[in-house]
Structures are given as structure tokens and as C-alpha cells.
Amino acid sequence: xxxxxxxxxxxxxxxxxxxxxxxxxxxxxxxxxxxxxxxxxxxxxxxxxxxxxxxxxxxxxxxxxxxxxxxxxxxxxxxxxxxxxxxxxxxxxxxxxxxxxxxxxxxxxxxxxxxxxxxxxxxxxxxxxxxxxxxxxxxxxxxxxxxxxxxxxxxxxxxxxxxxxxxxxxxxxxxxxxxxxxxxxxxxxxxxxxxxxxxxxxxxxxxxxxxxxxxxxxxxxxxxxxxxxxxxxxxxxxxxxxxxxxxxxxxxxxxxxxxxxxxxxxxxxxxxxxxxxxxxxxxxxxxxxxxxxxxxxxxxxxxxxxxxxxxxxxxxxxxxxxxxxxxxxxxxxxxxxxxxxxxxxxxxxxxxxxxxxxxxxxxxxxxxxxxxxxxxxxxxxxxxxxxxxxxxxxxxxxxxxxxxxxxxxxxxxxxxxxxxxxxxxxxxxxxxxxxxxxxxxxxxxxxxxxxxxxxxxxxxxxxxxxxxx
Numbered sequence: 001x002x003x004x005x006x007x008x009x010x011x012x013x014x015x016x017x018x019x020x021x022x023x024x025x026x027x028x029x030x031x032x033x034x035x036x037x038x039x040x041x042x043x044x045x046x047x048x049x050x051x052x053x054x055x056x057x058x059x060x061x062x063x064x065x066x067x068x069x070x071x072x073x074x075x076x077x078x079x080x081x082x083x084x085x086x087x088x089x090x091x092x093x094x095x096x097x098x099x100x101x102x103x104x105x106x107x108x109x110x111x112x113x114x115x116x117x118x119x120x121x122x123x124x125x126x127x128x129x130x131x132x133x134x135x136x137x138x139x140x141x142x143x144x145x146x147x148x149x150x151x152x153x154x155x156x157x158x159x160x161x162x163x164x165x166x167x168x169x170x171x172x173x174x175x176x177x178x179x180x181x182x183x184x185x186x187x188x189x190x191x192x193x194x195x196x197x198x199x200x201x202x203x204x205x206x207x208x209x210x211x212x213x214x215x216x217x218x219x220x221x222x223x224x225x226x227x228x229x230x231x232x233x234x235x236x237x238x239x240x241x242x243x244x245x246x247x248x249x250x251x252x253x254x255x256x257x258x259x260x261x262x263x264x265x266x267x268x269x270x271x272x273x274x275x276x277x278x279x280x281x282x283x284x285x286x287x288x289x290x291x292x293x294x295x296x297x298x299x300x301x302x303x304x305x306x307x308x309x310x311x312x313x314x315x316x317x318x319x320x321x322x323x324x325x326x327x328x329x330x331x332x333x334x335x336x337x338x339x340x341x342x343x344x345x346x347x348x349x350x351x352x353x354x355x356x357x358x359x360x361x362x363x364x365x366x367x368x369x370x371x372x373x374x375x376x377x378x379x380x381x382x383x384x385x386x387x388x389x390x391x392x393x394x395x396x397x398x399x400x401x402x403x404x405x406x407x408x409x410x411x412x413x414x415x416x417x418x419x420x421x422x423x424x425x426x427x428x429x430x431x432x433x434x435x436x437x438x439x440x441x442x443x444x445x446x447x448x449x450x451x452x453x454x455x456x457x458x459x460x461x462x463x464x465x466x467x468x469x
Contacts, residue, residue, distance in 0.1 A: 028175040031184050033236045034168055035191030041131060041228035042192050044138060046199025046308075047221040050301040051207065053283045055214045056150075058297070064418075066147060068410010071283050072403045074154045081159045082399060083256070085130060086166035086392025089123045090385065123167040123174075123388060124236055130164025131229050133157075138222035142215050162399070166392035171236075173379035173387055181379055182327060185372030186319020193315060193367075196308035204301040259393050264381030269397045271436040272374060275335060276401020278428035282307070282363075284409055285341070288418055289359050292345050293352040306357060310364025318368045319376070327373045328437075334369025335433050337362045342426040346419065374398075 056062040056070060137157035144150040169185075176184040203217045210216050260266055280288070286303040289295065295303075322330040341362035349355045375391060382390030405425065412421035 027184060027187050030175040030237060031172050031188055032191075033231075034172060035188045037131070037228055037232045037236065038168075038188065038192035039195040040224060040231055041134070042195030043199045043202065044221045044225035044228060045134070046196045046304060047203040047206075047217055047224070048138070048141065049282065050200035050203045050304050051214055051217050053287045054297065054300050057287070059212075059214060060147060060150070062147060063414065065410050065414040067283075067287075068406055068408075068413065070147065070151050070154065071281050072406035072410070073151050074158055074281070074283070074406075081162035082166060083389070083392045083396045085126050085163035086170070086389035088163075089126045089167035089170060089388035091122060123171050124232075126388075127164040127167040127171070127236075128229065128232055130160045130162070130167075131225075131232055132160070133163065134160030135222070135225035135229050136160075138218060138225045141218040141221075162395075165395055166388045169375050169379075169391045170388035173375070173391075174384065178380060180323065182319040182322040182372060182376040183316065184319075185375050186316040186368075189319075189368070189372045190312050190315040193308050193311040197305055197312060200301050200304040200308070207301060256389075256393065259382065259386060259390055262382060262390075265378065265390055265393065267439050268374070268378050268381055269394050271439050272394050273397035273401045274432045274435055274439075275429075276398040277405050278425055278432040279338065279402055279405060280342075280409065280422075280425055281402060281406050284406065285359070285363055288345055288422060289356055291418060292348050292422075293356050293359075295352050295356055303356070303360065306360025307364040307367065310361050311367045314365060314368035315372060319372050322373045322376065327377045330369045331373045331377070332433060332437060334366045334373070335429065335436075337369065338366035339426065339429050339433070341366070342422060342429065346422055346426060 053067070053071075056067055062070065134157050137153050137160065140153045140156075141150070144153045172184055172188055173181055202220065206217050206220060207213060260269075282304065286300065289303060290297065290300050318330055341359045344355050344359050344362070374394065378391050378394045379387060409421045409425060412424055
């Protein structure tokens, strides 16, 4: 809608103008502000993530099965609340009537793709609630002395993440024209990953100063998390400048059923769930790398740095490549890189440092090629008025798949060892990639009506003047 009808383009700082020839398009201020929030929050989160597996196994003496359950909770607690966060963010404000807009709720005063200001205030409020809940859980880790209590704290922390993710990504997509979304998500993910780089490094330095001081790590993490919430409240705008509230009713029917009637979104959700079932969590990847490649335990907190460094370097260029050459191709490439990392761990080559670097590089490439790409493809498959819920639905499918994968790996590891568990996951990933390619089809999905003629198909290739990809 942004390019299809210039009358609806707001004079907003967040609605990026068309770039001049030879000059890259600027990133919306909202995207940069949210990137800063994610950067600070990720410093806090990754401090905990970097030491948590070692803390559970060495300090609390949790068994592989218990670790699998806790890791499943950590990755799967977002399944229900992620969808709830998207639905809450998409709810129209009190007084929104039925007196305007087209079939998807487009009205005068729209944002870059017909969203308008209606959802901005609620999206920010739901995201702030999620960030705040996660921040409160960091000091609670200091009080968790048993596995059940720790599991509860981790579950609540992930509930906060589930609430904030879809509204945050919806804000990014609504502030960016469709043809530049993969790049915008790439910039956000790069800033997020800068925090993921700093978090493990800070945890490493804390543990160097106080060996075994896991509680010191949790304390510093709590302070940084509070700073992230403060940045969100002060610097992320509640409404984009120059837009009017959207007063349009959403189509009737149950929200999830309404979303699943969109064929492009159904395909993306199914692919996310299938691939999630065959994707090891970060904790399992780092724990397997440390054990199978005989790495010193003192260097364990630094393992996420390798993944984060590659992610930081490649997130923006791979996002731009997805916009130009097709998001489906880049997405599949990322999963092939992950499969290569699993193969290195299975082969267990001699000399732990070089194979470990290869695993971490492939792991970072996987994230750079898939994380923002999945969000951009989802945004192109769902109308703007349902953007938060659509992103949440795909994220829910992915989180549910990863929850099942963590539980299965924990059982397999406890029964037959880590090698057997890894081999099963690698085989499942091969099958999931093949199925995903077939489900996505040649175009990777359909572009919804009202989301901008310039966006092309969900696969991300630009359309020509006749609307063909």
C-alpha cells in the first residue's frame, strides 16, 4: 500500500522515503530504537544463557534427562504466550469502529504498508510488559536452588520473551516498506547479536574475576535487563509521527482460524514447526561441542561468541540478499549450514579448536540466514492489521517444534548417549529441509492483498511492472 498509493504515505520519520539512485535506503528510527533495546536485553539474556548449561550440570548436578526437560521448558514456554502477545497487540483500541478501511482494515493515515497508528501504542505496551517480566526473573535466579524452582523461573522468563517478540517484530515490519523488510530485520538482528556477543564475554570476565561465581553473573544480568526496559520506555515511540488512528474492524471469526485461512501463512507456519523439530537449542549445541570436541570447561561461556560474531557479520548482507534473490533460497541455505555443523560434531575430528570454530561459524550462518528471513517472509504473508498475531503464530510453531526437539534429545542422550541423539536430529533435519522446500513451493508463499505491490511474492523477489515475480 505504501508504494501502490502515495496518498496514504505519511510524513513520518519512521516511514522511510524511497532511496535515491546509488544510495542505500535509510533504516527507520523505530527499527534502530528497537535494535538498541534488543542489544541491551541480549547482553543480559546471553550472560545467563552462556553459563546456564554448565551451572545446571556442574553446580546443580542435573542429569541429561533433567537438562533436556529444563531446556525444553526454556525454549518451549513461549509456545502459548507468543500467540497471546500477538493477539493482544493486534486488538483494536476502545472505540475502534466499523466505519472505515478495506477488507484488511486499511484506512487514511496508514503506515508504510497500511498499518496506521492503531496498533503502535498497544504493540509497545505488550512488548514492554514482556521485557519487564523477563527483567524481573533475572534476580529471581539468585533464589532458585532446586531444579523445579529454577524451571519455574526459566519458564516465566520465557513467557516474557514470548509476549514481547511478536509485537516487537510487528513494529519493525510496520515501520518498513515491504521491499526492504529483510534488510530492516537484518539490521535489528545484527544489533541484537552485538548484545549476544557482549553478554558471554561479560559473563566470562565475571567468572574470571570470581571463579564459580554464577550468582555474580545473575546479579549483573539483572542490572543490565533493567536498563533495557528503560531504553524501551524512553526511546521507542508510542505512535509514528504524522499518522492518524486506524478505525477499521477486523474480519469476523476466531483469530487463529482466520490466520490459518491465509495459504502463505499456513505454509510458513508448517515449515517453521517442521524445522524446529529438527533444530537443537543453542544450549545443546554448545554442550555437545564442549563434550565431543574436548574443549576446556573454562572456555564454555565464550562458545556463544563464535555464533554471535558470525551472525553479526552476516545478518545484514544476507537480509539484503534475501530481498534481492529470494528469501526461501537463503532460508534453506541456512539450514544446510546447520546440518554441516551437526556433521562436524558427529565426526569428532581431532584438534578441538578448529572443529569448534567451524561448528560455531556454521551455527552463526544458520541464524543469520534464517532468523530475520522467517520474520520478513511472515510479514509478507499476513495483512498489516493481523501482523502481530501472524508473526506470533509462526513463532509458536517454531517454539513448539524446538520444545519437542529438546525433550527428545534429552531422552535419547540419557538412553543411548549424545552421539545417537545427535545422529537422530541430523537425520530429522535432512528430512525436514526436503519437506520444507516442497511445502514452500516455487514462490514460498503468497503476498496478501493490501501489503504493497512492490513487495512481490513472499519469497522476497521484486515484482515487475505487471506484478510478476
